[in-house]
Amino acid sequence: MLSETASAASAEKVIPRVSGKGAIQYIRPTLSRNELKSVLESLVQEEVSFGQGVLNFERAFARTFDFQHATAVDSYTSAFHLALLATELTAEDQIILPVSAPLSLLDAVHYVGAKVVLVDLAKDSLHADSDALLAQINEKTKVIFLPYTLGSYKDFTPLYEKLEAAGLRKGKEQRIRVIEDISHVVGHDVNGHQAGSNADIAIVGLNEDHLMTIGKGAVVLTDSHNLFSTIKDLRVQGGNRPYRVRFDYAITDYQAAMGLEQLGNLSAMIERRRRMGVLYKEAIANSRLKSFFVAPEHDVCGAFPVIADADVTHTQRYFASLQIETRRVFPNGPLHHIMGLKALDFPNAEKLFQRGLLLPLYPMLNKAAVEKITAAIRGFY
Numbered sequence: 001m002l003s004e005t006a007s008a009a010s011a012e013k014v015i016p017r018v019s020g021k022g023a024i025q026y027i028r029p030t031l032s033r034n035e036l037k038s039v040l041e042s043l044v045q046e047e048v049s050f051g052q053g054v055l056n057f058e059r060a061f062a063r064t065f066d067f068q069h070a071t072a073v074d075s076y077t078s079a080f081h082l083a084l085l086a087t088e089l090t091a092e093d094q095i096i097l098p099v100s101a102p103l104s105l106l107d108a109v110h111y112v113g114a115k116v117v118l119v120d121l122a123k124d125s126l127h128a129d130s131d132a133l134l135a136q137i138n139e140k141t142k143v144i145f146l147p148y149t150l151g152s153y154k155d156f157t158p159l160y161e162k163l164e165a166a167g168l169r170k171g172k173e174q175r176i177r178v179i180e181d182i183s184h185v186v187g188h189d190v191n192g193h194q195a196g197s198n199a200d201i202a203i204v205g206l207n208e209d210h211l212m213t214i215g216k217g218a219v220v221l222t223d224s225h226n227l228f229s230t231i232k233d234l235r236v237q238g239g240n241r242p243y244r245v246r247f248d249y250a251i252t253d254y255q256a257a258m259g260l261e262q263l264g265n266l267s268a269m270i271e272r273r274r275r276m277g278v279l280y281k282e283a284i285a286n287s288r289l290k291s292f293f294v295a296p297e298h299d300v301c302g303a304f305p306v307i308a309d310a311d312v313t314h315t316q317r318y319f320a321s322l323q324i325e326t327r328r329v330f331p332n333g334p335l336h337h338i339m340g341l342k343a344l345d346f347p348n349a350e351k352l353f354q355r356g357l358l359l360p361l362y363p364m365l366n367k368a369a370v371e372k373i374t375a376a377i378r379g380f381y
Helices: 002-013 033-044 052-064 076-086 103-112 130-135 157-165 225-235 253-284 312-321 347-355 367-378
Strands: 069-073 094-098 115-119 141-147 177-181 201-205 218-222 304-307 356-359
Touching: 052 069, 052 218, 052 253, 069 076, 069 225, 069 253, 076 103, 076 177, 076 201, 076 218, 076 225, 130 157, 141 157, 218 225, 253 304, 253 367, 304 347, 312 347, 312 356, 347 356
Parallel strands: 094 115, 094 141, 141 177, 177 201
Antiparallel strands: 069 218, 201 218, 304 356
């Protein structure tokens, strides 16, 4: 397994770099003059630490996405760490998560010492099968993690209904908590239902590869006052409170100012991504590639994965030859590689890693770039 991982990493290093005139970058943060102006205004007012600007951003964030509480923190990993602490996950407990979960979550789980129970993806899907997740539940299970990988939407309502029917999420003493990562679908409404609204805690990453960005950071959302109180208390060090271990996880007011501007632009950014996703999907229908995005009207397209019959190295060289930068579906390797588990136990995720590639898809792409990418998709050999 380790030799396979090293081999894959070595192969990726020899892919020609994409640069120069006409080259299409894999990603560019969606920042307008308004975001830069808001940051400058905040700095002019010497709002360089945690203060009222952050509180205003949190209130606006919670109100926009119909949650009772929002807590902004300085990193994606920090958000997961506080969420796990709020659920009281300990070394005696287990968390169930799909192999597509972000590395930041794995790090946070190790911070609290809990055991990871990893589940493979369903065939030809970016999601684990709900029944496969439920089958891993035992008396030590405390948390189930549900991501919307790359912006691929999935209705998790049946999973919640089965948890409730089993008596695992009834009443105040819920035995199992659910954390959803909505970083690539935040603000996305399907039939009046927003992703993350059923979860105990929802995480929204704010890194450059997420729908919204303040450079680096995240927001933790919840409707539970008890969970919020714990997260809020642990987020900032110091004060006159009784001592406990707390963390320096707060963001600054100027980051919050940028986040407020991004909130106002989110709907337009999602619509732009969806339109590009539809064009890519149409191009794939006339190519040798395929994608696991099957419902462009539901998927947000945080990125756009394509899967070939050949090894990913061939596909990546093809797009590089056309000056189109790409990334592997799991840039750091899938979690079963990182954890040193057998590839044979995760055949669907392994196939996606060995044959899947991410194409550029972000609001800053212009019409010419999108046309070049769609032409490249159709011309893949």
